[in-house]
Amino acid sequence: MFTDEMSGLPETPEIAALMELTCELADKELAPRAADHEERGEFPRELVRTLGRSGLLGLPYPEEFGGAGIAYTAYLRVLEILASRWLAVAEAVSVHTLACYPLAHHGTDEQRRRWLPEMLGGEQLGAYALSEPAGGSDAANLTTRAVLDGDAYAVTGVKAWITHAGVADFYNVFCRTGGPGSGGISCLLADADNPGIQPQARERTMGLRASPVAQVVLDGARVDADRLIGPLDGGFAIAMGALDSGRLGIAACAVGLAQGALDYAIGYARDRQQFGRSIIDFQGVGFLLADASTQIAAARALVQSAAALRDAGKPYSLAAAQSKLFATDVAMKVTTDAVQVLGGAGYVTDHPVERYMREAKVLQIVEGTNQIQRLVISRYLAKGAV
Structure with a gap:
């Protein structure tokens, strides 16, 4: 349930076209394949290659080397949309973007000319x-x-x-x-x-x-x-700089996963009838969904705010740690609550929310555990950071 108003992105034709393309790919290519690939444990290499050929594997990097040169705020929005349909693919894009960071930001001009175009062109992972x-x-x-x-x-x-x-x-x-x-x-x-x-x-x-x-x-x-x-x-220093950017990617994935879980839970709660009315009309269910919606909106705003600092060339390490911490904790709670909304149906694999809940857990671990994020944040506070 994504809207331009929720994204906070500037309304330009280029951004609108990118988001439309991303939604189309997510709906037509990702969503129909996710459950089957996850059940079989098969990595969708050709699908990731398709995303690359569509320009989604080099979004925040310079156009002169084959990237799209878009703002990090827009790139994270793409990750969010992909994750709302299939987290593994969004994570693949995020990890690939992380893997391009050392060369893109610290390589020599000759190294970048030699290797970066292939990395950003979609064929390499x-x-x-x-x-x-x-x-x-x-x-x-x-x-x-x-x-x-x-x-x-x-x-x-x-x-x-x-x-x-x-x-x-x-x-x-x-x-x-x-x-x-x-x-x-x-x-x-x-x-x-x-x-x-x-x-x-x-x-x-x-x-x-x-x-x-x-x-x-x-x-x-x-x-x-x-x-x-x-x-x-x-x-x-290269590794830590890359992880700051990577943490924003994981945070955006968390927001997208939470949004996907909420969308599914809302649809189920509207359709499910008990005691003569939809269960979404009962406060016990409706309030869970209301809290989830609010938490996702807060996580999205925090992630976009951190990305805006990065785009402006300002220090964003603290904001990245806060975003990763908060967004992934929100994803864990929202996906758990989505299972609860579905009740017994949420515990079986007929519905995707049990998978969403299992997937959310890893987001609290990768790119630095959430305990590490708290350590990073507390150290900034000890230095007097606001």
């Missing part, structure tokens, strides 16, 4: 290899190591919880090139066909079963030295 088995939130102490050997880095280690593992065309590999701590980490851009990069068996996840997540073993993978993105030992 990216992955972001930061987390490790022993250190998810503690990224500054990662142990994957890269040693310069002639004209290439030999990379050895294990990455964990990598979305698109096994289906990605390229990986951003964050690895240790210097001493301990955040100051010794670098970012390497590696092709997926590198024989030293070995995706492992997929994790058996609670939700988002169509989205492949797995460990990736790097067994002496040789990555050409000219694929170092940004300064040597300067990768941690």
Whole structure:
């Protein structure tokens, strides 16, 4: 149930056309396939490629490299629409956009000209290899190591919880090139066909079963030295900057998922008859829906406000953490309440709300757990941030 008034975006012909295209693709291509792919655990690679060919995989990046050059506020709106129909696809777009960030923002002009157009053109899909088995939130102490050997880095280690593992065309590999701590980490851009990069068996996840997540073993993978993105030992700052943007993407996905759950619950509550009238007319149900609608509107406004700061070139790390925290908590509550509105029907797979609830949980974990978001926010408060 999306309207221009709810989006807060400027009403331009270009934005209107983008949103119309997104809604059309979401309704015709995503919604009819979601349940079947999720049940079978099959990643919709060709569908994501279709989105890429339609220009949706490079939206916030410069037109000169094949992107669309649109504002982050509009890009997040696209994610929201996609997520309201199928979260796994919206997450795929968000993760790919995250994976393009290091090269787009920290690569040299020559690196961007060489590799970025293919990434933004729709044929390639990216992955972001930061987390490790022993250190998810503690990224500054990662142990994957890269040693310069002639004209290439030999990379050895294990990455964990990598979305698109096994289906990605390229990986951003964050690895240790210097001493301990955040100051010794670098970012390497590696092709997926590198024989030293070995995706492992997929994790058996609670939700988002169509989205492949797995460990990736790097067994002496040789990555050409000219694929170092940004300064040597300067990768941690790149990783954190990318995550600020990525958190906004996940927040927008959360808003979209919550909206999809609310729309379904409203439709059900209007049609379901008990005691001679629609159950939406009973306060016990109607108030749940009213609260959900209000919470979604607040989350959407918070996300758009944070994106507007980013678009204006202002600091937005605090706002990104707040957006991710609030929007994903809202998604968890709204999807849980949607199951409650449907009652017993909400607990069976005949209706999608049980899937929405399972999917919402992961949004409180990825791109930094919500406990990490609270830590980030509290540290800003300790410094005197308002």
